[in-house]
Amino acid sequence: MATNTFHCSVITPERAVLETEATFVAFPAWDGEVGILHDRAPLLFKMGAGELRVESPEGNQVLFVDGGFAQMVDNRLTLLTEQAKKIAEIDTAAVERALAEARKLPMVSDAEFAARQRAVKSGEVQLHLAAKQGR
Amino acid sequence: MANRRVLVKRRKSVRNIRKITRTMQLIATARFQAAFNRAVATRPYTEKLAELVADLSRAAGDVDHPLLKTHEDVKRAAVVVLTADRGLAGGYNASVLRTAVTHLDQQAGQGIANDVHMVGKKGISYFRFLRREVAEQTTGIGDKPRFEQVEPIANALIDRFVRGEIASAHVVYMKFLSAGQQRPVAVQILPLKPETAEGKEAAKPVEYEFSPDPQQLLDELLPATVRARLFQAFNDAAVSEQVARMVAMKAATDAAGDMIKALTREYNRARQTQITMELLDIVGGANALS
Incomplete structure (x- = not known):
């Protein structure tokens, strides 16, 4: 089955931390967690500090993000944050x-x-x- | 005879200098590549932010934000000057500082006193030499500016601007245009000039779902834009510094090469002269005997 994916990128001022196709992403919005599937209606949210989970065909990833903004347009989810780290980091x-x-x-x-x-x-x-x- | 030894000595020292400048050139080239890649990597963030601001201001309608206001009655401003910690970079530091001084004088002409935040040892010592006041100073940014280093500087500026202590904030740095061209510029970062009008106008309007409402989002986005812009200036400065050093050291290496050539020629000539003299002496002596 051709899985429905969308593009997810996590960008900090210093570099693009993550660029991947994802099937599901859960990011911490300022007032709670928001889950994203493909074809989500456009959104522009403020993020809080928390856990970002990205599920993609290649495997799942968990990152820590510290505030910022999330934008979803045309199946492209862009997360702008001033700090993003892999949990192991x-x-x-x-x-x-x-x-x-x-x-x-x-x-x-x-x-x-x-x-x-x-x-x-x-x-x-x-x-x-x-x-x-x-x- | 003495002349020859002096020449050999000089040639040796020029050779050593050339070795050093060539090494510095190679290091600068490597660092330039790294710094350039980093500077390119910061671009998506800034561009995306600008796009979000454009989208938001379209949704929010009339944008009225403390960071966009002008304070005309305030006779104070802030300037951040980005120089290098180290010299031997050709005209890099000098031209940034010249631009900074021009900017300061121009502001002073309008009756605006400036608080200077000097970044880099070279700028600090130059301003000390000029006996100009430096309100704050930062060193050790190096060729890898990190966002955590820049953020406090930007936040302090934003704070003071919002409180109405300063009328504007500029950053003076060497803008990187291409590997062959850099230009010192004084760029206004506060009040924010709304770039929203130009640029991404063509993009089709998207009906977003906002959370919280657009106005509050803008409250967060605009300071982030200021921080990102300042960070980009730091990155640009780092790249330009390496380019300037690279070019300066290449010139120095070439000049040293020329000098070695000239010295070698002079040395050979001196040697030849001496041999000729000795021969003449011998021949003269032999002639006298016979």
Whole structure:
């Protein structure tokens, strides 16, 4: 059976992390996970920090993405994010250090609070994902 | 006799210099390739962002965002100047700094004081020499700028701009046009110039499903655009630096080669002269005896 696939690319400012045909992708939107199948209607979503799962005929991949934007047009899903890592690339020690730093950030103004919230969330999610992979 | 030894010595030192410059040229060539590939790899992100902004502003209608506003009454601005940490890159640092100084003077002429954020050791020491003030400085970006290094600089600019402390932000860097051509430019990154009008106008409008609504998405997208643009400037500067060094070192290697040739010729002539003299001496001596 010719499986229905769509193109999925994950792009960071530094490089294209992933370019693949996919049968299913689940990405973390800002308010919850969104699953994408082929022929999905066009969407433009804000992403949160979390787990990106890509299922493709060649195999499944799991990445960590830290915010950004998702766009689906004409069976092309583009995920723009400022940070994307394979789970195996997560350096738990470094993340723990960053997380400890983040927890010490001031949270007086709204902006500071939001920044701290973001940094902490990003760290926690990375640790969670790493733990899930049994590392 | 003494002359000959001096020539040999000089030739030796020029040879050593040529060895060094050739090595530097080769290193710069390799780094240029790497930096160029990296710079190309950043392009999809920036292009996609611009496309999203265009799509969104079409959906959101009238775009009114703090990053697009102009503050005419504010008499302060910020400039980020990208120079190299190291010299021996021909006119690279000098021409970036010249452009920066021109830009600063021009702004000062309009009564706008600038806070300079200097990147690169060469720029820092040059401004110290000029006794110009540098508000902030960064070194050690090297030829592989990483997004984490650039992000805080961009965020600080965005913060200050939104708070109305600065009227504009420029970045002065060497724009990479092609391997044979780079030009120092001062580019405005804040307020954001809406590129939305031109460019991807031809694309057919797509009925998107937005989440959250377009206005909120724009709030996130525009700062991301600023960050991406600044990052691209850093990448461009890194590529240009390597090209400049490559060209400068090629010229130096060639010049050293010419010099060696000239010195060799001079040396040979000196040697020949000496031999002739010695012969004359011998012949003269023999003639005197007979």
